[in-house]
Amino acid sequence: MKVNRIQYKLTMLASSCLLAWAPSSFAAGKMVISQIYGGGGNSAAVYKNDFVELLNVGDADVDITNWSVQYASAAGTNWAVTTLPAIQVKPGQYILVQLGSNGVPGDTLPQGDKVGTQNISATTGKVVLVNLSSSISSVTAPSVQDLVGYGSNASLYEGTGAAAAPSNSTAIARTNDGCNDTNDNKTDFVVSAPKPRNSSSPIKLCSIVTPPDGGGNTGGNTGGPATVRIHEIQGSKHRSPLEGRTVLNVPGIVTLVTPNGFYLQDPQTDNDVLTSEGVFVYTKTFNAIVGDSVQVTGVVKEYRPGGAGGSNNLSTTEIDANAANSIYKVSSGNALPKAIVLGSSVPKQVIWQGPAGDIEQTTQLNLSNGLDYFESMEGMLVQVDGAQVVGPTQHATNETPIVPNYAMGSNLVSPRGGVVITQNNRNPQRLILANGSATVSRANVGDSFAQAVGVIDYAYANYQLLATYLSPLSAKGLQPEVTRDALADELSVASFNVENLDPADGQAKLTRLANQIVKNLKSPDVVGLMEIQDGNGATNNGMVSAEATMAALTNAIRSAGGPNYSFRQIDPSNNQDGGEPGGNIRPVIMYNPSRVGFVDRVGGSATTATLVSQCTEIACLSTSPGRIDPNNAAFNSSRKPLVAELMFNGHKLFVVANHFNSKGGDQPIGGRFQPPVLSSEVQRNKQADIVASFVTDIRNINPNAKVVVLGDLNDYQFSTPVAKLKAAGLVDLVEKLPENERYTYVFEGNSQVLDHIMATENLSRVADYDIVHVNAEFADQASDHEPEVVRFNLPQAWRDVSAQVTQIKSGLTYSLKTKTYNGTLTLNAANAMQGPFKLVINGLPNGVSLANKSETIAAGEYIEIPALVSGKTILNLQFNNPNKVAVNYSASLLQPQINY
Numbered sequence: 001m002k003v004n005r006i007q008y009k010l011t012m013l014a015s016s017c018l019l020a021w022a023p024s025s026f027a028a029g030k031m032v033i034s035q036i037y038g039g040g041g042n043s044a045a046v047y048k049n050d051f052v053e054l055l056n057v058g059d060a061d062v063d064i065t066n067w068s069v070q071y072a073s074a075a076g077t078n079w080a081v082t083t084l085p086a087i088q089v090k091p092g093q094y095i096l097v098q099l100g101s102n103g104v105p106g107d108t109l110p111q112g113d114k115v116g117t118q119n120i121s122a123t124t125g126k127v128v129l130v131n132l133s134s135s136i137s138s139v140t141a142p143s144v145q146d147l148v149g150y151g152s153n154a155s156l157y158e159g160t161g162a163a164a165a166p167s168n169s170t171a172i173a174r175t176n177d178g179c180n181d182t183n184d185n186k187t188d189f190v191v192s193a194p195k196p197r198n199s200s201s202p203i204k205l206c207s208i209v210t211p212p213d214g215g216g217n218t219g220g221n222t223g224g225p226a227t228v229r230i231h232e233i234q235g236s237k238h239r240s241p242l243e244g245r246t247v248l249n250v251p252g253i254v255t256l257v258t259p260n261g262f263y264l265q266d267p268q269t270d271n272d273v274l275t276s277e278g279v280f281v282y283t284k285t286f287n288a289i290v291g292d293s294v295q296v297t298g299v300v301k302e303y304r305p306g307g308a309g310g311s312n313n314l315s316t317t318e319i320d321a322n323a324a325n326s327i328y329k330v331s332s333g334n335a336l337p338k339a340i341v342l343g344s345s346v347p348k349q350v351i352w353q354g355p356a357g358d359i360e361q362t363t364q365l366n367l368s369n370g371l372d373y374f375e376s377m378e379g380m381l382v383q384v385d386g387a388q389v390v391g392p393t394q395h396a397t398n399e400t401p402i403v404p405n406y407a408m409g410s411n412l413v414s415p416r417g418g419v420v421i422t423q424n425n426r427n428p429q430r431l432i433l434a435n436g437s438a439t440v441s442r443a444n445v446g447d448s449f450a451q452a453v454g455v456i457d458y459a460y461a462n463y464q465l466l467a468t469y470l471s472p473l474s475a476k477g478l479q480p481e482v483t484r485d486a487l488a489d490e491l492s493v494a495s496f497n498v499e500n501l502d503p504a505d506g507q508a509k510l511t512r513l514a515n516q517i518v519k520n521l522k523s524p525d526v527v528g529l530m531e532i533q534d535g536n537g538a539t540n541n542g543m544v545s546a547e548a549t550m551a552a553l554t555n556a557i558r559s560a561g562g563p564n565y566s567f568r569q570i571d572p573s574n575n576q577d578g579g580e581p582g583g584n585i586r587p588v589i590m591y592n593p594s595r596v597g598f599v600d601r602v603g604g605s606a607t608t609a610t611l612v613s614q615c616t617e618i619a620c621l622s623t624s625p626g627r628i629d630p631n632n633a634a635f636n637s638s639r640k641p642l643v644a645e646l647m648f649n650g651h652k653l654f655v656v657a658n659h660f661n662s663k664g665g666d667q668p669i670g671g672r673f674q675p676p677v678l679s680s681e682v683q684r685n686k687q688a689d690i691v692a693s694f695v696t697d698i699r700n701i702n703p704n705a706k707v708v709v710l711g712d713l714n715d716y717q718f719s720t721p722v723a724k725l726k727a728a729g730l731v732d733l734v735e736k737l738p739e740n741e742r743y744t745y746v747f748e749g750n751s752q753v754l755d756h757i758m759a760t761e762n763l764s765r766v767a768d769y770d771i772v773h774v775n776a777e778f779a780d781q782a783s784d785h786e787p788e789v790v791r792f793n794l795p796q797a798w799r800d801v802s803a804q805v806t807q808i809k810s811g812l813t814y815s816l817k818t819k820t821y822n823g824t825l826t827l828n829a830a831n832a833m834q835g836p837f838k839l840v841i842n843g844l845p846n847g848v849s850l851a852n853k854s855e856t857i858a859a860g861e862y863i864e865i866p867a868l869v870s871g872k873t874i875l876n877l878q879f880n881n882p883n884k885v886a887v888n889y890s891a892s893l894l895q896p897q898i899n900y
Contacts, residue, residue: 029062031055031089032146033069033129034178037194039122039168041103046169046194048106050099050120052082052127053197055178056089057206059249063088066133067145069097069116074124074153079135082116090330091295092203092251094178096196110198123165124151148172148185159184164191171195179206179227202268203330205229205249205295230266230379233300233317236274238360238375238672240317242300249295250319252279253334254288255381256436256455256468261318262288263379263455263466264296267337274365277337278379278455280318286327290437290468293330296321305459312671314371315360316378316458339381339453342404347373348411351428352674359674370428371670374463377456382465387452390418390430391749392779393442400433400440401749402465406448412740416777417446417476418751420740423718426669430749432459436466445746445777446476461668462748480774485522489795490768491596491648493655494524495710495757497785500583501529502537503552512782514556520774521789523562526646527590528657528710529553530639530785532569533583540582544571550588563592568625568644573606578637578661587642587657587711589625599624599645599652607631610643612697617652618900619701621645628656628694634686641691641711649796651706651899653763654698656691658711660684660721670748681721684714688721692728699729699760702900709758712785717742717753731764733757733790737771744786746776757790766793798838798859798894805829805868805893812879812887820851820878825891827873835867838894839875845885851878859892 035053039045052069056062065086070079082097089095098112100119120127129146130136139147139156149157150172151165163172163185171194174180180188206227227248235241252264255278265278281288281296282303288294298321306313321327347370354362354369365372384404391401407413410429412420419427433440436454449472454465486492498513517527535548546569554565569588579585591598601624604610610626612619621643628641639659646653661683667676691709698705709730715721717732726732734742734753743751759767769790775781808826815822825839840862841850854864863875879887 029056029060029089029091030058031062031064031067031129032057032174032178032181033127033148034094035171035173035195036120036127036148036150036166037171037196038120038125038166039170040099041101041106042122042168043103043105044168045103045106047109047196048104049101049109050118051109051112051194051196052097052099052120053178054089054095054097054129055174055204056091056093057179057181059091059205061088061090064095064131067129067131068133070128070130070136071118071120072126073121074126074151075155076126079128080118081133081135082114082118083133085114087113087199089199090203091249092205093199094197094201094204096198109196111200113199121151122168124153126150126154126156148189150185150189157185159186159188161186163189166191169193176206177204179204202266203251203293204268205251229268229270230264230277230279231270231272231275233279233319234276234378236272236364237362238314238365239302240300243302244300246297246299247319248297249328250279250297251293251295251330253336254290254292254294255336256466257288257290260284264294264319265337265380273367274376276376276378276380278377278381280316280379280457281321281327282318283321283327285322285324288327289332291334291336292332293334295328295330297326298323312667312673312676313461314375314458314670314672337381339383340377341383341385344405344409346404346429348409348427348429349425351426351669354674356675358672360672371674373428374431374456374458378458380456381468382454382456384431384452384465385450387433387449388417389443389445389447390751391746392444392777392781393440395779398435398440398442399464400443401430402433402449402452403427403429403431403749414740414743414751416478416773418743418746418777419749420743420751421716422739423716427750430462432462432464432748434464434466436468438467438470440467440470441473442779443473444476444478444779446478448474448476450474461670463670478777480516480520480778481772482520483522483770483772483789486525486791487793489649489793490791491526491651491653491794492522492524492789492791493526493528493708493710493757494521494787494789495528495530495657495712495755496521496787497530497659497712497755497783498532499783499785500531500533500537500580500585501553502533502549502583503535504537507556509782510552510556511560513553514560514562516774516782516787517557518560518562520772521787523592524789525592525595525648526655527565528655529588529590530657530659530712531579531585532588533580533585534571536582538580538583540575542574544574544584546571546584546586546588550590554590563594565590566593566598567591568598568600570604570606570625570627570642572640576606576637577639579639585659586639587659589642589644589655589657591646595648597647599647601626601645612694612701614701619698619705621654629690632690634683634690638683638687641687641694643694649794650896651794654705654707656694656707656709658687658691658709658713660687660711660713660715662714681715681719684721685724688713688724692724695725695728695730704762705760705900706763707760708763710756712754713756714754717756722756725758729760730758731761733759733764733767733769734771734788736767736769741771744771744776744788745784755785755788757788759790759792763792767791768793797897797899799897800892801833801837801895802891802893804833807891818851818878821881821887822879823877825875825877827868827875827893829868829870829873832870833868833895835865836896837865837868838862839865840892840894841877842890842892844879844889845887847881847883848885848887849880851880852876859894862894
């Protein structure tokens with residue numbers, strides 16, 4: 001009889017294997033006994049009732065109407081019948097048959113799908129599953145679907161022996177959650193704690209027995225089709241362990257539908273924090289609806305977003321289910337799996353720590369790494385409470401960077417609500433909030449959503465949250481900043497990248513930029529402008545002149561109430577300075593001629609290198625404006641530095657306007673290669689070396705020279721290129737600010753410094769530096785960079801030249817008309833003397849003042865003299881003398897001192 005039964009089961013097994021490889025129209029259901037517990041109500045019982053658990057291990061529904069579970073003692077031949085309910089059992093669905101009880105001990109079972117009264121032995125016996133409701137006479141009858149003998153005395157069993165004996169506190173359970181059926185009770189069942197499951201329990205699909213080598217591979221892993229759950233597809237590393245394999249009837253609930261597929265999440269978790277329960281299903285053949293319970297058959301693939309240009313991106317795991325009949329809809333309207341709430345465990349310091357190289361090759365995720373942390377939730381529903389916006393919404397994509405918990409615990413939060421990078425922290429807690437089934441509202445830095453729910457995805461080298469629910473946006477009301485006015489003796493110098501400006505950008509942008517310069521920056525005396533394009537912008541027709549662009553900008557500034565700026569620049573050779581083809585971007589030095597003198601030295605051109613040499617002014621440029629080493633390969637396809645000499649209050653300054661090579665081509669901080677290779681830094685290092693050498697040339701000739709190096713250096717204050725400039729004796733003025741205020745640019749939610757004003761130490765001592773936040777934090781921007789401004793306190797210095805003239809005082813007479821004492825002072829100069837001069841009157845008695853003074857300085861009251869002619873210059877003096885005392889005085893002649 002045992003031999004016949006084994007043969008019968010082998011025949012059934014072979015049939016099911018054939019069916020598994022056949023088209024879906026030949027799919028078959030298959031019911032097995034998956035668990036037996038007979039200790040119900042006994043001493044030390046876990047449950048009050050005995051039970052038998054069944055499972056459909058096939059791939060089609062099974063109608064169990066008029067089926068029964070039957071029990072006989074270990075040696076008995078009489079079979080007690082418990083009729084099963086008239087229901088359709090779906091693939092992977094459990095059925096719980098509650099049986100009798102021997103007492104009070106134990107917990108109540110989950111709701112039985114069938115409740116019977118039969119008691120079964122806790123330690124030894126026989127159970128059969130029969131597709132009849134009447135008692136059987138032989139276990140070899142075709143109506144017997146499964147047989148389990150357990151305990152050492154069982155007279156019937158499948159295979160080499162009966163299953164091991166359970167107890168009052170243990171059950172026997174078929175391995176692999178009921179799926180394994182090799183027709184051998186001894187090996188298929190193990191003794192374990194009872195785990196009763198009913199028809200409402202999570203589906204366990206297991207219809208296919210995987211042969212050792214099957215068809216269906218598309219590369220990658222070996223082996224044939226496999227019935228697995230999502231967490232087995234995702235695995236515990238970045239790439240799926242089943243990549244390239246066909247997976248069958250993967251169950252889950254649809255959480256989000258996209259134009260090319262849907263996200264699927266398994267509500268039955270494996271309690272392994274490293275393995276995601278979500279996955280993207282790529283399909284154009286199935287119209288999914290959120291809440292659908294489906295089973296998916298397809299090929300596991302690793303999709304790398306970005307195509308050929310995305311080779312540095314991490315891949316995302318997906319099931320390609322575009323074949324016909326690859327998705328089976330089980331039911332609709334199901335509750336979605338509960339979203340994981342991001343808490344304090346989100347990494348806030350480390351993006352990646354581990355072996356250098358391709359992190360997709362690591363063997364296991366490390367949840368202290370930001371990239372691994374979000375990988376462990378790829379495709380799953382996640383809830384972010386206190387989703388604070390840390391980067392403005394991008395117009396084209398509506399993508400908005402956020403951090404959880406209102407940025408609490410973030411390393412460096414700006415006063416305006418962003419997160420600031422440091423040398424050792426790139427804020428791995430950032431997510432890019434993107435449109436899913438919910439649309440992201442346009443937001444500025446500091447705004448927030450009390451709650452954001454969505455699916456974790458990855459694109460453009462960032463983990464994303466595809467929104468499925470968003471609470472209303474809470475606007476912080478961020479306002480543009482306004483810097484203070486410069487004092488009379490302060491030279492204000494600004495740096496501003498105006499983002500590919502040309503007249504075609506339109507009057508609205510020109511007006512906004514003009515207002516920012518005039519009202520927010522308070523009309524700086526000198527403005528280093530970056531990304532000024534030629535007069536027709538990106539039209540690639542050979543034009544290089546920027547006259548029309550600068551005319552449009554300076555006219556807009558005048559219309560905004562600003563000064564009548566002049567400017568100096570050098571047209572580049574066509575298409576040799578990078579940027580948009582045809583745009584010919586370049587730096588420009590704009591200045592207010594009523595406050596600043598520009599030292600023009602002719603001869604500058606696109607290819608002429610300006611040099612530094614000794615001169616009567618100690619150090620001079622060969623051309624002003626001029627380009628620094630424009631033919632050096634370091635500036636190939638990149639903007640050339642523009643240098644000029646300017647005068648303010650008798651102080652000479654060298655100003656270098658820069659726009660270093662961009663970061664384009666660097667591996668992303670959230671990419672697959674860690675640490676990322678910064679290939680663009682090679683060129684910036686060379687450019688920094690050249691500018692640093694030029695500054696050194698100036699200071700070698702004049703150690704007291706005042707030098708300002710400004711512009712978009714496209715690198716951080718702690719970067720190697722900036723360090724090279726510091727080594728030349730320059731101070732990076734951004735480091736005068738508190739660390740959480742150091743940012744001029746916001747990229748993917750990271751506030752960072754790309755724009756700098758650097759100055760020699762003698763200038764840095766008298767510097768008041770400010771970054772004026774008007775653009776980078778706002779969804780509506782005139783430029784993607786913030787302007788920065790510094791005010792150098794540079795009062796005019798005066799020297800006493802009294803010895804170069806002789807003085808003759810007249811007597812004083814009283815004027816009834818003016819009620820002043822009047823006289824003259826004659827200055828006799830051997831030669832004409834160029835002014836201006838201040839004639840300071842010293843030593844006046846108490847109560848006496850100079851009535852016709854020009855101003856008062858620390859040295860005393862003075863009369864301003866434009867110039868002195870050769871010979872006599874007669875000056876009228878008037879004194880207020882209400883007490884009519886004798887008036888004695890001396891006079892000092894002061895001339896401006898030039899500080900080269």
